[in-house]
Amino acid sequence: MGQLAFIKMFLLVSIPTDINDNRRHVHVFRKGRRHLTSVAKIWIEANGSKCIEIAYSELSTKENAMLLSAIDTHWEYINMQITKTFKGEKTKIKDLGK
Numbered sequence: 735m736g737q738l739a740f741i742k743m744f745l746l747v748s749i750p751t752d753i754n755d756n757r758r759h760v761h762v763f764r765k766g767r768r769h770l771t772s773v774a775k776i777w778i779e780a781n782g783s784k785c786i787e788i789a790y791s792e793l794s795t796k797e798n799a800m801l802l803s804a805i806d807t808h809w810e811y812i813n814m815q816i817t818k819t820f821k822g823e824k825t826k827i828k829d830l831g832k
Contacts, residue, residue, distance in 0.1 A: 744773075744801065746812065748819040758816055759789060762801060774798070776805060778816075784809055804830050 746760040762774035774791035778784070786805050791798050805812060808830045815825045 744797075746805075747772075748816045748825075757785075758813065760805070760812065760816070762791075762793075774801070776801065778805060778809065778812060 743765050745763045745765050747763060748760060757777045758779045759775055759777045761772045762776065763771070764773055774793055775789040776791075777787045777789050780787075784806075786802055786809070788798055788802070793801070808828075811828065811830075818825050
């Protein structure tokens with residue numbers, strides 16, 4: 735699993751087996767939870783172009799808006815980290831919530 739970034743109380747993750755999915759996306763987990771379960775899945779592209787959409791979410795409207803804005807702002811970094819995950823390379827986690 736490639737840990738990509740922290741955004742406030744959330745951790746964005748890319749899963750190597752997702753390479754076969756039709757669209758690139760990130761899974762969102764709450765930081766500091768002992769049992770990690772995804773609380774959202776956010777598409778970050780469609781047909782190779784930037785297209786940020788919520789696939790599913792258990793989060794509030796405010797939390798979703800904050801995540802979408804941060805992903806939009808840092809899209810190139812996140813997309814590059816996903817590429818590294820798919821290549822089996824080590825990712826560098828970055829705090830994007832500042």
